[in-house]
Amino acid sequence: MTDFAVGQRWLSENETELGLGIIQDVDYRLVTVYFPSNEDQRTYAKNNAPLCRVTFEAGDQIETIHGDILQVDSVQPLNDILVYMSKQTGNSTEIVPIPETQLSHHIELSKASDRLFSGQVDSVQWFELRYQAMLAKEQQERCEIHGLQGPRVDLIGHQLHIAAEVGNRHAPRVLLADEVGLGKTIEAGMIIHQQLLNHRAHRVLIIVPQHLVNQWFIEMIRRFNLHFSIFDQERVDSLTNLDDIAFEGEYDFEDIEIENPFLSEQLVLCSSDFFAQCDMKLLGQGEWDLLVIDEAHHLEWHPESPGEDYLRVEQLSRSIPGLLLLSATPEQLGQESHFARLKLLDPDRFHNLQSFIEEQQAYQPIAELVTELNDKAVWDDSLKAQIATHIDDLAISEENREDILKELLDRNGTGRVLYRNTRKNIKGFPQRKVFAHPLASCAEYQPDSSDSQEATVNQLLHPETQERNESWTQFDPRVEWLKDFLKSNLNEKILIICAHKDTAIALDLHCRFKLGINCCTFHEDMDIISRDRAAAHFADMEDGAQALFCSEIGSEGRNFQFSHKLVLMDLPANPDLLEQRIGRLDRIGQKQDIEIHVPYMQQSAQEVIFNWYHQGMNAFEKTNAAGNAIFKKTQSQLFAAIIDFTDQTKQQALIEQTQAVTSDINKALESGRDKLLELASYNETTANQLIERVAERDCLTPQKFLESCWDRYGIQFEDHSLKSYIIQPGDHMFIGMFPGLPEDGITATYDRQIALSRDDMQFLSWEHPMVTGAIELVLSEEKGNASVCILKNKAIKAGTLLMEVLYDIECVAPRYLQAQRFLPYKMFRVLTDIKGNNLADKVSHENLSKQCHKIPKNASRQALKSESKSFRKMLELAEKKAQQQADKTLDSVVEKMQHMQAEELNRLISLRKKNPNIREEEIKFVKSQTQILEKYLRNTYLKLQAIRVIVAV
């Protein structure tokens, strides 16, 4: 039994937050302790009081009740209490006696060594959990595919390739331009997810068209566990309006500074409408790390008149390190706007419109060179000489193949900033089939003569817009055709797109009320809730609408791949818009071939444009990367043929010319720009390797780790169905909240395929917030950082002492440096004997643990007390070993950092030869950043995380 004496300092094992207690009273059965920091008193039975004695030794630091910090020189007993003969820290030699009663009442015994030597030890299970948490953190942060496993998505090669290329970059600035429906949102989500998990970004702002806000919001939660907050003017007002804030007493409102409302959340999603009129100063001060803009083709730019939206994005993106632009049709507004968006991303590389245009035309030789480099295992001298004309800062040899290819694509193409995958490169997409429905022409439509050619063309293509009311539905032959079509496809979901909202509304009303068809509309004047409701009604497979009438706006970004029948009531003049329309159905997840039905009136403008698309460029059945360029080259003939729609000769000439232009442009793209893009955007071998690696990690589920956490923290879990579980807070949980676990629990699975088919289940991967949160929880607590056990192994002499010590290093540096990209979390394990031999490599943690057994607390304290000197020495020796390992790691980390910074510097220097706008300061900045990074990396300290004392018996 322990001897208590009045005046001694003891700590409550279960309530360490009470601070250091003083024994007040001891009788033959009870002991009373007063805890001054809480002014609280506790009485315990003497024989099993959950108390542990706190003593210090020579060399330890102590704090007095007056806040003085001293170092213990020697310890002298005075009756039953201890007096610490101590000196002031620093160079002082004066020794002062500090009786233990004078020690500070607040004590922090969270350090593993403090807890160990004061006998605050935990069970081996807690130590084990701590080890597993450290191991998991290290494995994740050091895993090359960190951030790619967690998203609840199918493993699709081209998406993984882009996400892996971009997601790990420091301040990525790219344009994601995959063809419609290939998963740009998913790619952006994966990049954001990686950036957040790797601590490259903390604050993200996403701007999307109003009608996509909810879709993005849901997609980010459902697929990435990312909870964005939707900001609109109302929200900003409520956060800044003084009327909404309750004040007590008198205030001078002039003096009150309201915090920037955008700083109230880390992840913010807003609409482009809100962005167009919000306070740019506040938004710009939002300290964002990453800005994402969906449907970025709307950012218009001309040398003399840049668009308002473009200017706003330009202003905002100057102060944000990362920028992701998304657009399936980046050239929809022409080459100038396309160039301007590239300039937003990388002004050093894209600085002059004219030279960009010239470069675009000269991509063919580069594309040929890159293909040759790729294909040839050994490069001959002439090939090397060719490479050298483009690259002068890398050794031209096959060993540097990857770097050389990257640099060539970056400096001569758009390799680093633009990614575009097309259906041509990706297998497994369904076929598209067009069905023409020529109808009798309609005498009722009488086009007015318009002022401009464009207005006339519009009138002719959409004659119903000339009518004052909906009477056109009575005579337009397309409406009669639609009635028959819907009636003969009663069990199908049919998406119907037309250019104007009034057309969509009139058709919907007609079909609903006159024909009794279950249908709904979707257009730009509906509020977001009504739009979502309409989309959901259409998606409902049981009682939902058979048809959805969409205006053009409905054809951006929305997912309707559950339908495979598309009706185009009219056709847009721009091929990119046509592709956007078809892309609603032709998306990942489409299981059937797609039918595109086009009703049009014969001998009308509608017939001309149908033939232009179909015969001229085959735009219905194949996606056409050159659509915009073809439009530009044939626009005047097209408009003339539309206006003179009865002139067959003009039409024939238009088709022939369009075919010739299409073939020329496609050939040029195939061998030039598109070839370069293809090479930069997708590599089947690396994509397949990525798929394999993620799939491998999927097999190593966090189940064992999570279950031991749940056991330790009192969380209940039970089977739900095959490979799925119900997880709930338990009745005896001893923490307020478990990360990622709401009060009413969750249903979850470790299986990706089950998670993909069951939206109601969470996908528990190593990157799920419950798992990452549990790892942080375990590491943030002191539990498990000190432990004692016995070792049973016949080969080891009884009485042998071992100590397993776990350290980690993490670099603490200003956020903008992102030093963690060079030094992710690392654990160091030392297993030392009394002589300081490190046995860690010979005896793994797992093997050792199998032979370790628990020991009663009293016995462990006894062992700690009797061998205290040996253990202190062993800890010192262990630290030396760990420090040697840490120094080695830091050397290689600094070397890697210098290499990467040098690459960045070389790139800038090489670009400066072409771009005089690159300033000397930019170059100096990279150099000074390298020095600052080195300083912080070198100043990274080893941290003691856990100690296990092992006594052989």
Ligand SMILES: Nc1ncnc2c1ncn2[C@@H]1O[C@H](COP(=O)(O)OP(=O)(O)OP(=O)(O)O)[C@@H](O)[C@H]1O
């Ligand atoms: N890896 C994936 N796993 C599961 N579903 C996916 C995956 N990639 C894409 N999808 C689904 O395919 C559809 C199209 O994806 P997404 O919306 O990201 O395409 P997009 O290229 O952004 O389309 P748009 O050009 O229309 O904006 C969505 O329904 C999305 O959920």
